[in-house]
Amino acid sequence: MAILENRVRAYSKRSKYRYIRTTSFSIIPAINILAILGTFVFLINFNFLSLNNYIVDFNGATYSKVINPAKEFIQSSINIIINVANFDRLHTENLKLKVQNKNLSNEVSSIQKIKIENIQLSKAMKIVSAENTDNLKAKLVYQSSTDSDHLAVIGAGRNNGLKEGQLVLTNGYLAGRVVTVGNSYSKVSLVNSYNSRVPVKSISTGVKAIFVGKSDNGGYLLHLNGNQLPEIGELIVTSGDGKFYPKDIPVGRIEKIIGKDIFVSISSDVSNTDYVEIIDPASFDS
Numbered sequence: 001m002a003i004l005e006n007r008v009r010a011y012s013k014r015s016k017y018r019y020i021r022t023t024s025f026s027i028i029p030a031i032n033i034l035a036i037l038g039t040f041v042f043l044i045n046f047n048f049l050s051l052n053n054y055i056v057d058f059n060g061a062t063y064s065k066v067i068n069p070a071k072e073f074i075q076s077s078i079n080i081i082i083n084v085a086n087f088d089r090l091h092t093e094n095l096k097l098k099v100q101n102k103n104l105s106n107e108v109s110s111i112q113k114i115k116i117e118n119i120q121l122s123k124a125m126k127i128v129s130a131e132n133t134d135n136l137k138a139k140l141v142y143q144s145s146t147d148s149d150h151l152a153v154i155g156a157g158r159n160n161g162l163k164e165g166q167l168v169l170t171n172g173y174l175a176g177r178v179v180t181v182g183n184s185y186s187k188v189s190l191v192n193s194y195n196s197r198v199p200v201k202s203i204s205t206g207v208k209a210i211f212v213g214k215s216d217n218g219g220y221l222l223h224l225n226g227n228q229l230p231e232i233g234e235l236i237v238t239s240g241d242g243k244f245y246p247k248d249i250p251v252g253r254i255e256k257i258i259g260k261d262i263f264v265s266i267s268s269d270v271s272n273t274d275y276v277e278i279i280d281p282a283s284f285d286s
Contacts, residue, residue: 136160136278141185143270150190150213152270154278157182162278165244169277174198174238174249175268178278188276191251192219192266199241200251202230208239211251211264218255221262229262230254236264246281 138156145151156162158181166178168188176196180187191198196213200221207230209221221230230236234254240247252266270276 136162137275138162138186138278139275140270140273143190149195150193152176152188152190152276154186154188154276155184156278157184157186159183162186163280165281167245167249167279167281169249169279170268170270170273172250173267174245174251175270175276177244190270191268192217198245198251199239200236201239202254203235203237205230205234208241209262211236217269218252218263218265220264224262229257232257244281 136156138154138160141153141155143150143152152168152175154168162178162181164178164181167174168176168178174191176188176190176193178186179189189196190213191211192213194213196211196219198211199208200211201208205228207224207226207228209224211219212222213219232254236251236253238245238247238249238251250267252264252268255263255265257263
């Protein structure tokens with residue numbers, strides 16, 4: 001009995017020890033695992049927060065120091081390009097406007113010249129119009145040209161009231177001057193004769209000169225007053241200087257200018273007319 005009790009005590013003691021040992025071996029690892037897991041979770045959470053903070057700081061610094069300045073630089077560059085393009089466009093438009101203004105000015109100037117020329121032609125045509133009974137029309141009999149002169153003979157003379165020095169016109173333009181008067185016929189020295197000297201002026205520029213005839217259908221200018229030159233195409237009329245030609249009778253136009261040589265094409269054409277007008281210089285206003 002005593003022996004059995006001792007065995008029971010011994011077994012109970014061993015069982016208790018085994019329970020304590022088993023329990024210790026079970027709890028300690030669990031605590032360790034929980035401690036490790038807690039530490040790991042803490043570390044993960046700590047690193048995630050730090051990484052998130054780093055990302056926020058990185059993004060903020062990137063936008064504030066790189067992206068935003070780059071955007072501002074690009075926008076400024078675009079604005080500069082747009083301003084340059086607008087300036088170039090405005091400059092081009094300004095040049096176009098200047099050209100248009102110049103063309104308009106030239107057109108206005110041309111219109112003014114035409115008006116002045118029309119006034120001069122109207123004055124001349126009024127004098128040689130059919131309504132003016134003081135004018136005499138004469139038939140062109142023939143014309144001749146030599147190395148020294150261009151002449152024409154008309155079918156009117158002293159019997160018709162012609163006098164030396166009267167002017168001969170075709171369509172309002174100066175064609176010549178009566179130099180010899182017969183009873184029924186008269187001789188006319190044409191304006192493009194070598195010995196023809198007509199004081200003239202240009203309508204637009206007001207240049208005065210002496211028109212000198214030459215062998216072809218024209219002449220040239222000598223003794224220009226001042227340094228200004230007339231313009232090509234400008235109308236030339238008598239200036240009224242001298243005693244043979246009153247002022248404002250159309251003579252011709254500036255044909256070309258070569259250096260100081262100024263050539264004039266006369267507007268009268270006796271070769272294509274049957275009749276000429278005879279007028280007295282006194283018919284023109286002085």
